[in-house]
Amino acid sequence: MTTPGEEMHALVERLYPLCRSITGDGVRATLDIVGEYVPLRVHEVPTGTQVLDWTVPQEWNIRDAYIADGSGRRVVDFAASSLHVLGYSVPVSARMPLAQLREHLHTLPEHPSWVPYRTSYYKPEWGFCLSQETLDAMPDGEYEVCVDSTLADGHLTYAEHVVPGQVADEVIVSCHVCHPSLANDNLAGIAVAVFLARALAERTPYYTYRFLFAPGTIGAITWLARNAERVERVAHGLVLACAGDPGRLTYKQSRRGDAEIDRVLAHVLTASGRPHHITEFTPYGYDERQFCSPGFDLGVGSLSRTPYAGYPEYHTSADNPDFVSPEAMADTLAVCREAFAVLDRNRRYVNLSPYGEPQLGRRGLYDSLGGRSDAKQAQMAMLWVLSLSDGEHTLLDVAERSGLPFDTVAAAADALRDAELIKA
Amino acid sequence: MTTPGEEMHALVERLYPLCRSITGDGVRATLDIVGEYVPLRVHEVPTGTQVLDWTVPQEWNIRDAYIADGSGRRVVDFAASSLHVLGYSVPVSARMPLAQLREHLHTLPEHPSWVPYRTSYYKPEWGFCLSQETLDAMPDGEYEVCVDSTLADGHLTYAEHVVPGQVADEVIVSCHVCHPSLANDNLAGIAVAVFLARALAERTPYYTYRFLFAPGTIGAITWLARNAERVERVAHGLVLACAGDPGRLTYKQSRRGDAEIDRVLAHVLTASGRPHHITEFTPYGYDERQFCSPGFDLGVGSLSRTPYAGYPEYHTSADNPDFVSPEAMADTLAVCREAFAVLDRNRRYVNLSPYGEPQLGRRGLYDSLGGRSDAKQAQMAMLWVLSLSDGEHTLLDVAERSGLPFDTVAAAADALRDAELIKA
Amino acid sequence: MTTPGEEMHALVERLYPLCRSITGDGVRATLDIVGEYVPLRVHEVPTGTQVLDWTVPQEWNIRDAYIADGSGRRVVDFAASSLHVLGYSVPVSARMPLAQLREHLHTLPEHPSWVPYRTSYYKPEWGFCLSQETLDAMPDGEYEVCVDSTLADGHLTYAEHVVPGQVADEVIVSCHVCHPSLANDNLAGIAVAVFLARALAERTPYYTYRFLFAPGTIGAITWLARNAERVERVAHGLVLACAGDPGRLTYKQSRRGDAEIDRVLAHVLTASGRPHHITEFTPYGYDERQFCSPGFDLGVGSLSRTPYAGYPEYHTSADNPDFVSPEAMADTLAVCREAFAVLDRNRRYVNLSPYGEPQLGRRGLYDSLGGRSDAKQAQMAMLWVLSLSDGEHTLLDVAERSGLPFDTVAAAADALRDAELIKA
Incomplete structure (x- = not known):
């Protein structure tokens, strides 16, 4: 289960x-x-x-993206995590030294093992996100970068x-x-x-x-x-x-x-x-x-x-x-x-018998409660609903002002509505 | 005296x-x-x-009510306290064993010497209220019960x-x-x-x-x-x-x-x-x-x-x-x-001279206060009443906002009204 | 300087x-x-x-005022301080014993070296204000008093x-x-x-x-x-x-x-x-x-x-x-x-693009902020101004609700107004 x-x-x-x-x-x-x-x-x-x-x-789709070192080994690979590529990155396929590549790399120095999430929706950019540890381990030299993405009408x-x-x-x-x-x-x-x-x-x-x-x-x-x-x-x-x-x-x-x-x-x-x-x-x-x-x-x-x-x-x-x-x-x-x-x-009700309290007893609303362990609370809830059903107050108002549970108040409102003492 | x-x-x-x-x-x-x-x-x-x-x-009246033991001794007697009978008790005249009688008895176990007050206005019942001590002293056996009451149009x-x-x-x-x-x-x-x-x-x-x-x-x-x-x-x-x-x-x-x-x-x-x-x-x-x-x-x-x-x-x-x-x-x-x-x-007054302060001195409202020990408070009360007499504020508002005693404020209002500077 | x-x-x-x-x-x-x-x-x-x-x-003017002792020495002299004469003092030129003069003298016993400031604009009086020390040093005897003032239409x-x-x-x-x-x-x-x-x-x-x-x-x-x-x-x-x-x-x-x-x-x-x-x-x-x-x-x-x-x-x-x-x-x-x-x-503005957020980026309102150290606050201020520019809230409301400095909020409003996104 x-x-x-x-x-x-x-x-x-x-x-x-x-x-x-x-x-x-x-x-x-x-x-x-x-x-x-x-x-x-x-x-x-x-x-x-x-x-x-x-x-x-334009719609953005991406199939592959990586940074490969001189030996062709992918040191950053989109296949490992979708975070590695800058969101909405424009396509790129190039070789460049690390110094130049760095301008397109995003890391989190304060959390060296974590990869950040970055996007550039409305300004054409390409870039990679990687951990600081990965970056630190990248020796100087030439790298191949590839973002195989498309930005096209869609x-x-x-x-x-x-x-x-x-x-x-x-x-x-x-x-x-x-x-x-x-x-x-x-x-x-x-x-x-x-x-x-x-x-x-x-x-x-x-x-x-x-x-x-x-x-x-x-x-x-x-x-x-x-x-x-x-x-x-x-x-x-x-x-x-x-x-x-x-x-x-x-x-x-x-x-x-x-x-x-x-x-x-x-x-x-x-x-x-x-x-x-x-x-x-x-x-x-x-x-x-x-x-x-x-x-x-x-x-x-x-x-x-x-x-x-x-x-x-x-x-x-x-x-x-x-x-x-x-x-x-x-x-x-x-x-x-x-x-x-x-x-x-949650409703606003109107008391249909608003002059004095209606006689709940003859409607069975006291009797029917007599045997229940929460009778006192249920009775108080009815009095509160009757008192505040003036078209201004909601049942949530009643619950908050009375301190009674909302469920008790709503059940009281149901009983009073069934007895035609209130209407929504 | x-x-x-x-x-x-x-x-x-x-x-x-x-x-x-x-x-x-x-x-x-x-x-x-x-x-x-x-x-x-x-x-x-x-x-x-x-x-x-x-x-x-219906109108309820009662003349007598008691529980008598086998010897005819009244162990509970309405004559001793009006609390002993259940309010609006229907008449009863019967003999019954204590076990059966108990269903009609009300006590306060947590206060064994006290008699509770109970009623049954809208459901026909009969009953007695007594102390727990009295009940505890009642041996098993037959008791005579009498409530000589009437419930009739009246x-x-x-x-x-x-x-x-x-x-x-x-x-x-x-x-x-x-x-x-x-x-x-x-x-x-x-x-x-x-x-x-x-x-x-x-x-x-x-x-x-x-x-x-x-x-x-x-x-x-x-x-x-x-x-x-x-x-x-x-x-x-x-x-x-x-x-x-x-x-x-x-x-x-x-x-x-x-x-x-x-x-x-x-x-x-x-x-x-x-x-x-x-x-x-x-x-x-x-x-x-x-x-x-x-x-x-x-x-x-x-x-x-x-x-x-x-x-x-x-x-x-x-x-x-x-x-x-x-x-x-x-x-x-x-x-x-x-x-x-x-x-x-407590009244709402309207300042009849609401543009700037009226000159109280030439109306004798400063002079007349000069010799009184509470002159300062009386003078402040007049300024407060004038300030807040815009038809919105009551004298109680003035008292609360100024921190002055209500009596002082009301006396100031009387003086200003007599000087025709405010009207109710 | x-x-x-x-x-x-x-x-x-x-x-x-x-x-x-x-x-x-x-x-x-x-x-x-x-x-x-x-x-x-x-x-x-x-x-x-x-x-x-x-x-x-009436207009009050004063040229001189003094109390001189029996030797003609001025013990209180208006020339030393304008406080020495009761404001609006009527003119007087008389000789009288100290006991009689005392009724016209005002001192501050609790600050014996200070001279009080007193006036009587609307009740004709003459009087002098002096230090308690000066008064204590005045021997009994006759004094000459002079207030050379005028009260006249003016x-x-x-x-x-x-x-x-x-x-x-x-x-x-x-x-x-x-x-x-x-x-x-x-x-x-x-x-x-x-x-x-x-x-x-x-x-x-x-x-x-x-x-x-x-x-x-x-x-x-x-x-x-x-x-x-x-x-x-x-x-x-x-x-x-x-x-x-x-x-x-x-x-x-x-x-x-x-x-x-x-x-x-x-x-x-x-x-x-x-x-x-x-x-x-x-x-x-x-x-x-x-x-x-x-x-x-x-x-x-x-x-x-x-x-x-x-x-x-x-x-x-x-x-x-x-x-x-x-x-x-x-x-x-x-x-x-x-x-x-x-x-x-402080103004009430109306957002002219109130349905959803307007795209600030294409208006240069993000770009122009990118290089500034307070860019984040300036951007938040624009969002707050846009959110509350409903004709009800002032820029002060915006500042207080956002917790941003008023100047930042007002600058954001200026930028938004220049971009025709809000109007006063």
């Missing part, structure tokens, strides 16, 4: 070797694998398409998976699929999204949940540009990233700061007793930058464990599958499920 | 033996005694009358006392009169209300003060149902309960949380230096539940010493006249008087 | 000997000297003119200096010129105002800055009465007083408490790391009392070092030029300049 955590970790390991970028076959191969878990609708958007203030760039690829709900209002869950062999950033986020989608589909949720697997920045911008009408139906959203490292959970608020998703995540993280951080919105990070840009200003927050750039392994070869654990991903998944369970039941 | 505290305590002792319930002659006898102190208008509402979501129940009884004010806007002061031999809950509340009414009548107050002596829940609901138009004139209100125990004062806010009565009580309790608690509204407690139900949402708070269920003697025979003291009741009364003195003088 | 601090101190020393009051030639002589530094428009308002609730009083004098800005909206900077030989209160304030005006004129500011040199209370009231239309253009203001003592800076908020000037001063004082106090508005103090009266309710705060009456030297001969330092005045001046630099650049 494998646990969901182990299954997520296995997915991370499958996706890890692929060379993803903001376009290209690495993204397609990734979506093929994700599509084995949940059905995807894949979109291909041609190079040159105007998307908001941006233009879809497409930008992204995919959607939808869990239909009872209403057309949508919750968007977004994760970036453009990083190559980096596990926490963002294969763990992809894995949690996939298993979250499967969990939500177990019963029809209230909201329609739309999962977006797209390259960072340009992918979210492309989706927003092509879904102007749908955006108006996005009631809430969550960007998933860095979902598997050993650190505590971090929720970054939407730009609004008091959106319902912000309140739900704060409530769930606090009520669960998990150590966590809540941070205010900043216009830097992942695709919440686009969803929360002032023209959209959506209620979209971001859930991660240690946030981007907050751990030394960030954007290095040390962010490998060993860095993420089944337990951490399972914990991130559990919080997502708890949060969406609250979000899905 | 008796103090008001001693007079209130004497009233508690007179009322203590009566068997009150939500209806019946015990309530009437109670109101007869209260009527000796302040004139009452007594209302009788027939059984079956619809009142909001409720129906006035009336619900409540009373009003009004202190007419300068304006028709009302302050409602409510206390429940449905608890049998329990001193703090709520004979002390009744006593404080009575002496508060007498104190308010010493000079015509600004508001009209309406005192309501009614059974808990159903009494308040009945009053609200029969006074739909008057409710619109209820500007403020206070529910008095548990007014005589040795604990510190507790003010429970109205549902609004920022109603004027909430601010006044917080100000008076703080300014007086008394140790106290301020608690947020909860939809449980006394009749503030009804006045603050969302359809009414009145500015009605609740003043008590130790709140309901917050002391071990609550709803037991230990809540007897020894548990309440003249000093505690006098202190509760004093806070009510201080609070209503503030409430009665 | 003299520093601005030394120049301000030199101005204080020049102004110190003059006998200023709320009217009279001392004010005119003061304005003559100020006029050597910045051009002034001097206003003369006749005695009897109605100004708001007040009337311009004028109230005040002056304005304007630094024209790009817009007609005004910032008013006000300081009182009615105190005689007192250095901190308010010659230091006058000196800071003068050098602030000169600094602002170095380049055309955004706002038009109006400096008001007027007697306290009646001067501000007179200006307000005569400038009803201009008041509507007063966007912000600052009253300067007690600007040179060794204490930490104190900013007293406007009556509004959240006016832009309040936020700017709090930001600048905090961001600069200076120890400081922020105090809430009170309707006592200097001419903020008039500007913030509820009919005007202008966004005018007050900047001082130790506030009025907060230091023992206040209103005594110990508030002399030794009490104020070039360094303290230079520090006050610096804060004013920093604050007005923020105020002048």
Whole structure:
């Protein structure tokens, strides 16, 4: 028996070797694998398409890349790790002395055994990333360099998976699929999204949940540009990233700061007793930058464990599958499920008998509770729901003001709704 | 010479033996005694009358009740304490073994010498309340049980006392009169209300003060149902309960949380230096539940010493006249008087000379202060009242923002009003 | 080379000997000297003119005043200090024994070597202020007293200096010129105002800055009465007083408490790391009392070092030029300049590309930053400005929410405005 955590970790390991970028076959191969878990609708958007203030760039593909020494031995080889080549590197095939080659080499002197992750999407460059130790071991002399890549008109690829709900209002869950062999950033986020989608589909949720697997920045911008009408139906959203490292959970608020998703995540993280951080919105990070840009200003927050750039392994070869654990991903998944369970039941009700307390006893709402060990709490929850059901307060407000568990409050609301004492 | 505290305590002792319930002659006898102190208008509402979501129940009266052992000796006797019979107990006359009788007996094992207070208003039951010690001393065997009660169509009884004010806007002061031999809950509340009414009548107050002596829940609901138009004139209100125990004062806010009565009580309790608690509204407690139900949402708070269920003697025979003291009741009364003195003088004024400071000197407002030891404070109070008299701020706002005593602020406002520099 | 601090101190020393009051030639002589530094428009308002609730009083001038002992020796002499005579003292020429004279003498027993400052503007009195030591040394016997003053119809004098800005909206900077030989209160304030005006004129500011040199209370009231239309253009203001003592800076908020000037001063004082106090508005103090009266309710705060009456030297001969330092005045001046630099650049912008992030790279806004050491901060500032430029947030909001320096934020806004990505 494998646990969901182990299954997520296995997915991370499958996706890890692929060379993803903001376009290209690495993204397609990734979506093929994700599509084995949940059905995807894949979109291909041609190079040159105007998307908001941006233009879809040329597609980048790479077959091989290496640095070979005088003896022909590959001292740096793309086949060993997709990180070794500068992302979006232009093709090159040349011989040059080490001194000249050095201008195209990226290392991390402070972590001499690690390979950095570098890109140059919008400025034509070629380059290699390697460990400082490898570089130090390279004698002076001539080297052969080869990047067998193509930059040509093609497409930008992204995919959607939808869990239909009872209403057309949508919750968007977004994760970036453009990083190559980096596990926490963002294969763990992809894995949690996939298993979250499967969990939500177990019963029809209230909201329609739309999962977006797209390259960072340009992918979210492309989706927003092509879904102007749908955006108006996005009631809430969550960007998933860095979902598997050993650190505590971090929720970054939407730009609004008091959106319902912000309140739900704060409530769930606090009520669960998990150590966590809540941070205010900043216009830097992942695709919440686009969803929360002032023209959209959506209620979209971001859930991660240690946030981007907050751990030394960030954007290095040390962010490998060993860095993420089944337990951490399972914990991130559990919080997502708890949060969406609250979000899905959170309503504003109106008390239909608002003058004085309605007589609960004759409706069996006291009797039916009498035998239960949590009767007192259930009764208090009904009084609180009745008191605050004025069209202004949500059930989450009731839970927070009363100090009662959200589930107890929601169950009380269900009982009162069934007794026609409140209506949504 | 008796103090008001001693007079209130004497009233508690007179009322203590009566068997009150939500209806019946015990309530009437109670109101007869209260009527000796302040004139009452007594209302009788027939059984079956619809009142909001409720129906006035049958009237309950009881003449005798006991458990007698095989020798005919009464081991539990209603004549000794009105607590011994389950409130609203249906009549019974039977013989049964102790094992069967036990299902109808209520004790407090954790306080073996105390008798609990129990009721069953809306589910037909019979039963006795007794001390654990008494129960432990009852040998097995046959017992005779008798509850000589009647449950029949009749009336619900409540009373009003009004202190007419300068304006028709009302302050409602409510206390429940449905608890049998329990001193703090709520004979002390009744006593404080009575002496508060007498104190308010010493000079015509600004508001009209309406005192309501009614059974808990159903009494308040009945009053609200029969006074739909008057409710619109209820500007403020206070529910008095548990007014005589040795604990510190507790003010429970109205549902609004920022109603004027909430601010006044917080100000008076703080300014007086008394140790106290301020608690947020909860939809449980006394009749503030009804006045603050969302359809009414009145500015009605609740003043008590130790709140309901917050002391071990609550709803037991230990809540007897020894548990309440003249000093505690006098202190509760004093806070009510201080609070209503503030409430009665609290106004929003408009500065009639709002451009720059008016020249107070030529109006004698500086000179007249020159010889007084509090001249500086009085002068500052005038400047503060002028500054904040913009139609938005009340004198209580002025007192809180300036840190000056409310009385000083109100006196300054009187002087400025007399000089025609401000108007209400 | 003299520093601005030394120049301000030199101005204080020049102004110190003059006998200023709320009217009279001392004010005119003061304005003559100020006029050597910045051009002034001097206003003369006749005695009897109605100004708001007040009337311009008679003009007071004084040529000589003394107390001479039996030998004709002057034991108290106005020529030694303008403080020796009660402000607005009516003329007197008489001989009287010490016992009778004492009723007209003012001393400070707790500081026996200091001379107090006393006035009687609106009640006709004569009197002398002297040190307790001087009084103690005066033997019983006859004394000659002389106050050679005149109280007669004349004028109230005040002056304005304007630094024209790009817009007609005004910032008013006000300081009182009615105190005689007192250095901190308010010659230091006058000196800071003068050098602030000169600094602002170095380049055309955004706002038009109006400096008001007027007697306290009646001067501000007179200006307000005569400038009803201009008041509507007063966007912000600052009253300067007690600007040179060794204490930490104190900013007293406007009556509004959240006016832009309040936020700017709090930001600048905090961001600069200076120890400081922020105090809430009170309707006592200097001419903020008039500007913030509820009919005007202008966004005018007050900047001082130790506030009025907060230091023992206040209103005594110990508030002399030794009490104020070039360094303290230079520090006050610096804060004013920093604050007005923020105020002048603080704008609400609207993002013209609010849907997703605009592509900064193709506009050269990334490239141009690449080589700068503060590139990261400049880039973050652009993202923050874009994010919050929704017409609601000012650049100060951006600085405070982002934690970035205001200058960095304002520079980012300039770059974005030049790229036509935002507009004011």
